[in-house]
Amino acid sequence: MEHKKIILTGDRPSGPLHLGHYVGSLINRIEHQNQYEQYVMLADVQALTDNFEHPEKVRDNILQVGLDYLSVGIDPTKSTIFIQSMIPQIAELTIFYLNLVSVNRLKRNPTVKTEIKQKGFGEHIPAGFFMYPVSQAADITIVKGNLVSVGDDQLPMLEQCNEIIRSFNRIYKTPVFSEVEWLPSKTPRLPGIDGKTKMSKSMGNAIFLSDSADAVAKKVMSMYTDPEHIRVEDPGKVEGNTVFMYLDVFDPDKNTVEEMKAHYQRGGLGDVKVKRRLIEVLNTFLEPIRARRADWAKDPSQVMQILFEGTEKVYGVAEQTMSEVRRAMQLDYK
Amino acid sequence: MEHKKIILTGDRPSGPLHLGHYVGSLINRIEHQNQYEQYVMLADVQALTDNFEHPEKVRDNILQVGLDYLSVGIDPTKSTIFIQSMIPQIAELTIFYLNLVSVNRLKRNPTVKTEIKQKGFGEHIPAGFFMYPVSQAADITIVKGNLVSVGDDQLPMLEQCNEIIRSFNRIYKTPVFSEVEWLPSKTPRLPGIDGKTKMSKSMGNAIFLSDSADAVAKKVMSMYTDPEHIRVEDPGKVEGNTVFMYLDVFDPDKNTVEEMKAHYQRGGLGDVKVKRRLIEVLNTFLEPIRARRADWAKDPSQVMQILFEGTEKVYGVAEQTMSEVRRAMQLDYK
Numbered sequence: 001m002e003h004k005k006i007i008l009t010g011d012r013p014s015g016p017l018h019l020g021h022y023v024g025s026l027i028n029r030i031e032h033q034n035q036y037e038q039y040v041m042l043a044d045v046q047a048l049t050d051n052f053e054h055p056e057k058v059r060d061n062i063l064q065v066g067l068d069y070l071s072v073g074i075d076p077t078k079s080t081i082f083i084q085s086m087i088p089q090i091a092e093l094t095i096f097y098l099n100l101v102s103v104n105r106l107k108r109n110p111t112v113k114t115e116i117k118q119k120g121f122g123e124h125i126p127a128g129f130f131m132y133p134v135s136q137a138a139d140i141t142i143v144k145g146n147l148v149s150v151g152d153d154q155l156p157m158l159e160q161c162n163e164i165i166r167s168f169n170r171i172y173k174t175p176v177f178s179e180v181e182w183l184p185s186k187t188p189r190l191p192g193i194d195g196k197t198k199m200s201k202s203m204g205n206a207i208f209l210s211d212s213a214d215a216v217a218k219k220v221m222s223m224y225t226d227p228e229h230i231r232v233e234d235p236g237k238v239e240g241n242t243v244f245m246y247l248d249v250f251d252p253d254k255n256t257v258e259e260m261k262a263h264y265q266r267g268g269l270g271d272v273k274v275k276r277r278l279i280e281v282l283n284t285f286l287e288p289i290r291a292r293r294a295d296w297a298k299d300p301s302q303v304m305q306i307l308f309e310g311t312e313k314v315y316g317v318a319e320q321t322m323s324e325v326r327r328a329m330q331l332d333y334k
Numbered sequence: 335m336e337h338k339k340i341i342l343t344g345d346r347p348s349g350p351l352h353l354g355h356y357v358g359s360l361i362n363r364i365e366h367q368n369q370y371e372q373y374v375m376l377a378d379v380q381a382l383t384d385n386f387e388h389p390e391k392v393r394d395n396i397l398q399v400g401l402d403y404l405s406v407g408i409d410p411t412k413s414t415i416f417i418q419s420m421i422p423q424i425a426e427l428t429i430f431y432l433n434l435v436s437v438n439r440l441k442r443n444p445t446v447k448t449e450i451k452q453k454g455f456g457e458h459i460p461a462g463f464f465m466y467p468v469s470q471a472a473d474i475t476i477v478k479g480n481l482v483s484v485g486d487d488q489l490p491m492l493e494q495c496n497e498i499i500r501s502f503n504r505i506y507k508t509p510v511f512s513e514v515e516w517l518p519s520k521t522p523r524l525p526g527i528d529g530k531t532k533m534s535k536s537m538g539n540a541i542f543l544s545d546s547a548d549a550v551a552k553k554v555m556s557m558y559t560d561p562e563h564i565r566v567e568d569p570g571k572v573e574g575n576t577v578f579m580y581l582d583v584f585d586p587d588k589n590t591v592e593e594m595k596a597h598y599q600r601g602g603l604g605d606v607k608v609k610r611r612l613i614e615v616l617n618t619f620l621e622p623i624r625a626r627r628a629d630w631a632k633d634p635s636q637v638m639q640i641l642f643e644g645t646e647k648v649y650g651v652a653e654q655t656m657s658e659v660r661r662a663m664q665l666d667y668k
Binding site for chain 1: 392432
């Protein structure tokens with residue numbers, strides 16, 4: 001029997017998940033859990049690298065993101081959901097990996113460079129944030145991951161991970177790890193409701209999976225469309241029109257969407273009508289997710305129990321990996 | 335009853351210990367174990383930060399340095415000797431501390447700056463080496479250390495440690511740690527046998543605690559004296575003369591040393607005679623250490639057992655510290 005490939009994925013629990021997460025990764029995970037051995041990590045340690053002054057934010061979102069996972073259909077009998085901070089082996093492995101990476105190499109990581117600018121750390125880049133690519137390599141390899149499914153903006157992280165793997169195997173003369181392959185994510189990024197390129201909780205332009213029907217209606221009504229489409233009878237632009245971009249992704253009735261686009265472009269279709277359609281589409285999509293969420297939310301301790309069981313399983317896997325690492329590094333004194 | 339203060343000390347097990355270690359730190363530890371609760375760490379993880387390509391060197395020296403400790407009189411019933419890599423909580427704590435220190439702050443650490451130059455890393459400073467002051471802060475605080483006994487060249491490390499402690503207590507609103515005090519080491523540094531300021535295994539100018547009587551004789555005979563003291567009848571210089579510096583430290587008969595110095599200075603006392611005296615003094619000093627070493631070396635597994643028992647004790651202490659850390663950081667999910 002062939003072993004299933006191992007895939008690692010996860011989120012920083014610094015806020016509830018939104019539609020951007022859904023189309024960018026959750027939808028893939030629901031598929032991947034049937035094909036691969038899937039680990040889903042609640043990356044609380046990583047979330048702390050840029051939220052270390054707000055641990056309560058990370059704390060509260062462990063349960064919230066756990067609920068998000070279960071309500072979208074990540075199935076704990078198929079996927080192993082776990083909490084990063086409860087796997088100390090990741091920290092151990094990170095410390096060993098830090099010897100294999102130079103400070104200059106970390107400085108050159110384009111993803112980190114961009115994020116440092118975005119986060120406005122200025123001259124005060126926390127060392128923990130600076131070296132998080134190394135910590136990510138430990139996340140992936142502690143479960144002997146074969147695949148990661150990330151956007152191409154995250155490719156430098158994967159390259160850094162594979163560099164570490166090659167160095168480790170070469171220096172310690174043991175092929176403990178296999179290089180990790182990239183599984184490109186299928187869906188393009190969803191823009192925020194303000195039309196900005198990225199939906200993000202920190203930018204305040206997100207529709208959350210846990211938003212009520214009313215909240216969704218309100219957010220869609222405030223959505224960015226074509227700023228030059230003033231009167232209903234004017235022709236409007238569909239390109240760059242956030243409402244149509246969302247319909248393209250979420251409306252199962254592609255013909256109606258095409259008809260609406262044509263109507264909008266020639267004039268006579270108002271923004272409000274298109275937005276009403278999107279509200280209906282999104283709420284239809286979110287309704288079963290909300291129902292499952294409400295169900296799980298009745299007993300949060302059961303959700304936590306699922307996370308603890310997943311974590312316990314990963315602890316065992318991690319201990320096995322570390323025993324190989326310690327043997328290769330000649331640290332197996334006992 | 336007042337609690338004893340806790341002191342942490344230790345060595346990188348990258349080679350056997352030498353006379354420089356003895357006068358610089360071991361002699362203090364033999365005293366401190368009666369006054370304080372003393373932890374002595376075999377810093378294998380730290381040793382790997384600049385020996386990561388030679389794990390066998392670190393591996394082999396765990397037993398050797400353990401033997402050095404026991405043979406000089408570090409008493410395992412009074413001191414807790416432990417192996418750093420077997421305490422994963424240190425790695426966990428290091429990762430949390432890295433969030434509290436900026437990359438620029440690490441760059442400015444004068445001790446690290448100097449060591450980076452000495453080690454000739456050039457543009458390839460391993461990230462693990464770069465951040466080892468943070469890892470040291472974790473070493474000290476994982477056992478809730480109150481005191482460290484180091485030379486003043488290591489004061490920047492202590493300052494870094496206390497900065498981290500203050501940040502941690504402030505940000506996580508819990509006084510988990512107390513600031514660490516400096517216990518200056520009493521004895522000045524012993525120069526190498528080549529007269530260079532520092533005795534160091536890597537500079538090849540060390541007399542090891544495990545050297546045989548013959549090896550000591552040979553090394554003393556090659557020792558740096560006064561290069562202008564050519565003929566026996568010439569007056570010689572005592573200042574900067576390594577042989578006399580060693581006699582000052584190791585010869586219990588101070589009067590004889592003073593007489594020899596005067597004789598040497600007015601001329602008529604040859605280097606060989608002074609060196610013979612030092613050989614005798616050093617071998618008298620080293621003989622009981624060698625005897626105890628030979629005794630312990632008969633059963634290396636007993637030595638390892640002592641290290642494992644110390645490590646187990648520290649594991650318990652570390653777990654207690656981490657449970658306080660996790661509570662303060664709101665990572666105590668269970």
